[in-house]
Amino acid sequence: MTVDDKRKIAVVGVGAVGSATAYAVMISGLVSELVLVDINRERAEGEAMDLAHGASFIKPIRIYAGEYKDCRDADIVIFCAGANQKPGETRLDLVQRNFAVLKDVLENLMPLKDDGILLMVSNPVDILTYAALRLTRLPPAQVIGSGTVLDSSRFRYLLSQYCQVEPRNIHAYVVGEHGDTEVPLWSLANIAGMPVQEFCCWRGVPCLDPEEISRRVREAAYEVIARKGATYYAIGLAVKRICESILRDENSILTVSGLVDGEYGISGVCLSLPSIVNRTGRARVLAVPLAAREEEALHHSARTLQSIIAQLDLP
Amino acid sequence: MTVDDKRKIAVVGVGAVGSATAYAVMISGLVSELVLVDINRERAEGEAMDLAHGASFIKPIRIYAGEYKDCRDADIVIFCAGANQKPGETRLDLVQRNFAVLKDVLENLMPLKDDGILLMVSNPVDILTYAALRLTRLPPAQVIGSGTVLDSSRFRYLLSQYCQVEPRNIHAYVVGEHGDTEVPLWSLANIAGMPVQEFCCWRGVPCLDPEEISRRVREAAYEVIARKGATYYAIGLAVKRICESILRDENSILTVSGLVDGEYGISGVCLSLPSIVNRTGRARVLAVPLAAREEEALHHSARTLQSIIAQLDLP
Amino acid sequence: MTVDDKRKIAVVGVGAVGSATAYAVMISGLVSELVLVDINRERAEGEAMDLAHGASFIKPIRIYAGEYKDCRDADIVIFCAGANQKPGETRLDLVQRNFAVLKDVLENLMPLKDDGILLMVSNPVDILTYAALRLTRLPPAQVIGSGTVLDSSRFRYLLSQYCQVEPRNIHAYVVGEHGDTEVPLWSLANIAGMPVQEFCCWRGVPCLDPEEISRRVREAAYEVIARKGATYYAIGLAVKRICESILRDENSILTVSGLVDGEYGISGVCLSLPSIVNRTGRARVLAVPLAAREEEALHHSARTLQSIIAQLDLP
Amino acid sequence: MTVDDKRKIAVVGVGAVGSATAYAVMISGLVSELVLVDINRERAEGEAMDLAHGASFIKPIRIYAGEYKDCRDADIVIFCAGANQKPGETRLDLVQRNFAVLKDVLENLMPLKDDGILLMVSNPVDILTYAALRLTRLPPAQVIGSGTVLDSSRFRYLLSQYCQVEPRNIHAYVVGEHGDTEVPLWSLANIAGMPVQEFCCWRGVPCLDPEEISRRVREAAYEVIARKGATYYAIGLAVKRICESILRDENSILTVSGLVDGEYGISGVCLSLPSIVNRTGRARVLAVPLAAREEEALHHSARTLQSIIAQLDLP
Incomplete structure (x- = not known):
């Protein structure tokens, strides 16, 4: 046996x-x-x-x-x-x-x-x-x-702090490169179906500045590194989350990185998009609807990555 | 409100x-x-x-x-x-x-x-x-x-590895100083009521050498420090465990350190003994029965600590 | 102390x-x-x-x-x-x-x-x-x-089954009466920001029939009662979830029932709306944007409840 | 794949x-x-x-x-x-x-x-x-x-209530038939290596009566059935615990029932003894040392079960 x-x-x-x-x-x-x-x-x-x-x-x-x-x-x-x-x-x-x-x-x-x-x-x-x-x-x-699973978590955390609501109720994704060209999807971000900024007004907190939040998400790693020399705890939990979704065959939607094969006209590169993760791995990629400037930013992210890939000696 | x-x-x-x-x-x-x-x-x-x-x-x-x-x-x-x-x-x-x-x-x-x-x-x-x-x-x-909560965990872990049984089924404590004079209580150590060495024979694993196990428990921190420069993960879990017992008012028995006030004729020192931990803190100390050489080793541990305390400028 | x-x-x-x-x-x-x-x-x-x-x-x-x-x-x-x-x-x-x-x-x-x-x-x-x-x-x-916390869970569960995605990724609420006049909010329901029906098409599953899903959510208790005589397991978990949000001061959004005081022009009744739940209880009610027919259905739900309240001998 | x-x-x-x-x-x-x-x-x-x-x-x-x-x-x-x-x-x-x-x-x-x-x-x-x-x-x-896994839990629970210490710190087993002839192993029962009765004295609670505790463990199911008509919650958790030990390959010691093949001179019957449970099932049975009257009671339990087995039409 x-x-x-x-x-x-x-x-x-x-x-x-x-x-x-x-x-x-x-x-x-x-x-x-x-x-x-x-x-x-x-x-x-x-x-x-x-x-x-x-x-x-x-x-x-x-x-x-x-x-x-x-x-x-x-x-x-x-x-x-x-x-x-x-x-x-x-x-x-x-x-x-x-x-x-x-x-x-x-x-x-x-x-x-x-x-x-x-x-x-x-x-x-x-x-x-x-x-x-x-x-x-x-x-x-x-x-x-692991892609932007961590960046999506940082995005939700910052919004949850700002809006005084628990992170699991924030529905928001960061896509693209796990790095400087990443794209927070403000067009999809919502709390109980309310756009985030509308929620802020309702919650009675000062209106948030999307540019400022996006910048803080993008620069979060730099901010942590400047203060403690490295980042490792949050990424540890992000990776645990991905493993859980795989091993428990959860069909969870996570912004993991993986091969893009035609979505949004992009191919020949790995980057993060909301994807269904289960025991078979990254089972499906969701081509969620993007605002025009988000799609443009995603193409920029893809091109940045492709230009680096071109410099590698790959089989 | x-x-x-x-x-x-x-x-x-x-x-x-x-x-x-x-x-x-x-x-x-x-x-x-x-x-x-x-x-x-x-x-x-x-x-x-x-x-x-x-x-x-x-x-x-x-x-x-x-x-x-x-x-x-x-x-x-x-x-x-x-x-x-x-x-x-x-x-x-x-x-x-x-x-x-x-x-x-x-x-x-x-x-x-x-x-x-x-x-x-x-x-x-x-x-x-x-x-x-x-x-x-x-x-x-x-x-x-936090005392010897971690040392007790190391003791159980080593025994569990040796005996191929899960650590929660190993009942074993380390008392005294969290350090070189610590005292693993072999006289109380048991698995399902069987003395550990008897269990080994039964389980068909080579008979363990108590001196060797005691040494590995005592030197565990040195071994880890030699390899990675510091120890921090296991102590993190040990401290979490103590906090849990306090905040959940669990009446758990843990070998935390605290004031010894007459137990085994010892006083004027803090060291670890099995203690009941609940929301009031270290609620009671258990004066468990010790073998003569264990009690002697505990006194040695207490004296070592007292001689250092004597050098401090305390109110 | x-x-x-x-x-x-x-x-x-x-x-x-x-x-x-x-x-x-x-x-x-x-x-x-x-x-x-x-x-x-x-x-x-x-x-x-x-x-x-x-x-x-x-x-x-x-x-x-x-x-x-x-x-x-x-x-x-x-x-x-x-x-x-x-x-x-x-x-x-x-x-x-x-x-x-x-x-x-x-x-x-x-x-x-x-x-x-x-x-x-x-x-x-x-x-x-x-x-x-x-x-x-x-x-x-x-x-x-406890209101429609359970109904919202049923709604998400049915959608998750249908769409083959884990329930925590389904963002959907049922509001109004916990009962026959309850209102599933299809206008807000989304998976990763995609409307549920669009998601279905993309996922390659047959297009779902909102009326059919709404009916199954509404009649879920009857269906269970017809088969086992009562419902109690799912409600047990729903109540546990509410308690957790209270005791851990989570600021979670849950469709608990409570006094409605002017939202959507409704008052003098308790019914469920997405609400922020923390250690103070039902801290805030979210007046999420509703489709016209949803708001109408909510008013119907409120009137149904008010007509029953009117029959009670209340101080 | x-x-x-x-x-x-x-x-x-x-x-x-x-x-x-x-x-x-x-x-x-x-x-x-x-x-x-x-x-x-x-x-x-x-x-x-x-x-x-x-x-x-x-x-x-x-x-x-x-x-x-x-x-x-x-x-x-x-x-x-x-x-x-x-x-x-x-x-x-x-x-x-x-x-x-x-x-x-x-x-x-x-x-x-x-x-x-x-x-x-x-x-x-x-x-x-x-x-x-x-x-x-x-x-x-x-x-x-599932055997006496539940009875062992009841034994620990009653002792923990009596001694005001958390159940996980009580080391105690019930063996034999899951039923009227079951055998609580008082000779092995200990809290932090102290015999239970000694612990009671020390903890300052009235000395417990082993016969009374044994009776309450043995009759627990009857007591619950008399009050609510059936028992099901505790057994649900006991079974979950066994499943966990199997699926997580834990090598836990649990008093599950299984074939006894010569232990204590008993064979041709299933009853509970402390056993190592892992992914292969009931991997090993521990022949823990028993007091003479406990071994006698175990033989009585085995004979009771054997006499019933003899009445079954087995291949």
Whole structure:
């Protein structure tokens, strides 16, 4: 008898983001097994120990430092390897460095199990997701980038603070690049069906300035990095959320990154659009109606990403 | 109408331990409000932002960077300020540095609300808990140290790995100093009422070596620090567990640190013993039966702590 | 030292709905104390025992059968007393019977603690909420009916089934009476900002018939009652959700019932509208934009309820 | 690509116990799919509707009324079919009636998937577990009875009430028949390593009477039935706990019922002993050390069950 329905996640690269993600996943009780892999084996061991020592406070889980081969029976491999964004650096500056890391890792990592999902988190996430898709030749649904799931959360959080209503009641998305060209979809943003600005007036709070909110969402990572040197806690929860939707086969709508194949006339690039996420991965992309300036901004985002992709040495 | 039953936790000092603790508390849904205070205001703001950006993935919570005065309506103030243990350094080496930090903070922090709990996490935690008790003149039940809650968890985890049984089924405590003189209570350790070593034989795993396990529990922090430079995830969950037992008025038995007042002939010191923890704090201490060598080791632990306390300039 | 932030819920009336609600609340870990009160003391004892025997599988909680006076320090009193809807009976048929029960109970129950919330669940819930408000003279924010929170959940569930997307991504409300005149707000219903019917086409599922869905939402209780004789599980979760939003001070938007005071030109009646729910109760009502036929249907719902209220002997 | 790691539970027989179990499982978020099967198809539909209408308040889950064939890809089939214990009736009185039901159901139900677990809940649970084992010829590890998991919980709960300490800190088991001959293991019962009675003295509560506590545990079901006509909530949580330990591969120690094969010189019967439960089912039985009178009582329990088994027409 084989026990094939054990749930297992592998985290490759356990710097600040990888280890915070492992912590959030571990606390969630989502999986029975969690393996940490890092080029620095000692670091992986240290993180696995620090996490495992808290195991008696949560639902039982097996946590250990492993090798690439330990990823081959994982349901999801979360890719967090590579360098982090430095203060003042854009996500795109990282590209050549992290592309090299990706190629190295994939050579050792592959193949995944048949229905395994490769979840890219390292930045620039859209570029690396596209590169991973081309390098692995996996079906597009199985190669997902964390994309703007975090940016959408930041957008909702800022609106919820402003409007004094809980974030889950804010319906709002950020699409496009996880980076400077991202596009907050104000035309769709609503609270209980009321456009956000109308809601503000009604709630008796000062009218919000969309430009100001959009700027704060876009620059959130820079603001955090300027203050604490890095961002890792919120992304950890965002990645946990994506894993949950995959493993629990939830059909949730999340702004994950993935191959765009004709939507809005865009193709040959990975970026974030609202997508249905279930056990098969990024099952469907929603071509939600966009305002003209939003669609234009999305094209700009796509072109920015495509111009970088063109500089990579892809098969 | 006043709303006095909002649950609020304050974390003072948001280095790696303070912020990981805030993350674990935030994810747990235990409180509606979480304030972060740090001598480095920017750092507190950065941590609050990084945490708050994940708020849309969890139960609603208000998270912000605040001032000492924002701690005065908190149900629990978690003290994580001060320097961390460096590679090769013992917890006791830190004492004078962190004692000075404690005095400074308490001057600004006090008073707490009437039934507020001061939960000490900074190291050397037993010394600082004792100092906080003397400096604040709070009732002993309300000044708690995280103590050996984490060490007990490490003990259970190692036994659970060894015996291939889930940690919650391992009944085992570490008492005394949270540090080199700590005392794992092998005489009480059992799995389903079977002494641990007997269980091993039965489970068909090699007989474990108690000295080896004790050593690994005692040196766990050093092992983690050697590999990743610090420990913070497991302690975050341990502190969350203590807060849960307090705020949910659970009457849980946890090896928190606190004033020992005659138990085993020991007094004038804070150290960890199995204690009943509820909304009033460390409500009762259990004088569990100890083997002769365990009681002797506990006295050694107490004397070690007392000799350090004697060097502090306490009121 | 008083411990005033213990969270306590009282359930008055532990028939099928009251006990399923107690079960859902108990499992949630939301409170530390749960008291069950029933005119049939034995029944309350039996339910308390059956619940308490499962306490070792969940977060610690004190559960017991009590008297009306045990409700006076509860944060929320959930009113589930009275007769249930019988097969073929409308919710309004119950009115005189349950109004008499309400008067009896309130005489013994009152006063609540200062910031206590009275949460009405018994049917016809809108009528009884209004009656409770008049009989107790409590501030309107503190007297809440479970209203159409359940109907909104049914609406979302049916749409989620139809559209193959998870219910939390469906943004849709039912307002008005919890009963035959309720109003599903199709004009606001959306999935990721796409109108529901458009989403269906895109998702490749047959176009849904709004009339058919509305009918199934409206008749859901009848359908369940015809098959199992009563409904109680879903309402238990709906009530738990309302309690969570209150006790965690969440500012959630829920279609609870409460006094309407001028919205859409309606007053002198309790019915459900999207409302902000926090620790003060039903803090604000949202006058969301309605289509003309929806507003008309809401007025019809209000008039139906008002004509029944007129038949009650209210102070 | 097949998605074989979707977690699915089937509940066969949705009377009060089956439906409360489904409710507890649904709320736990443990599975993505829950199918309800009943000889009364309408009843199953009604329960599925009542549960599913609450789905928007919990983690996404697919719930539906199905046929026996819908159980064939379930990870766990929970058997709750058959008559309930009536007031005054013992669990053993039910035997012939429910044995007939079991045979009928198994003919239609089998085969399970390769690693599927058959979890028996209907009473007399030990007899029916043994019968199911013989009728299905499944490996013994895969046929589990809920056994005294609930009785152990009741034992802990009563002790926790008495000793004013949270149930999870009470280490105590009930073994043997889930019924009148069950055996509470006082010799192993402890709180933080202190024998329960010693703990009482220390805690300053009146010394407890073991006979009285044992009697209350043994008669708990009768007491509840006398007051509310049936028991179903606590057993629902007990079954959820077993399912969790299976699906999360937890290696938990639970007093489930299963084939005894030589332990304490007993064989040819199913009864409860502390057992390690993981994804393979009841993986190992712990022959914990018993006091002489406990072992004697266990033999009495086994003989009682064997004499009933002898009356069944088993292959």
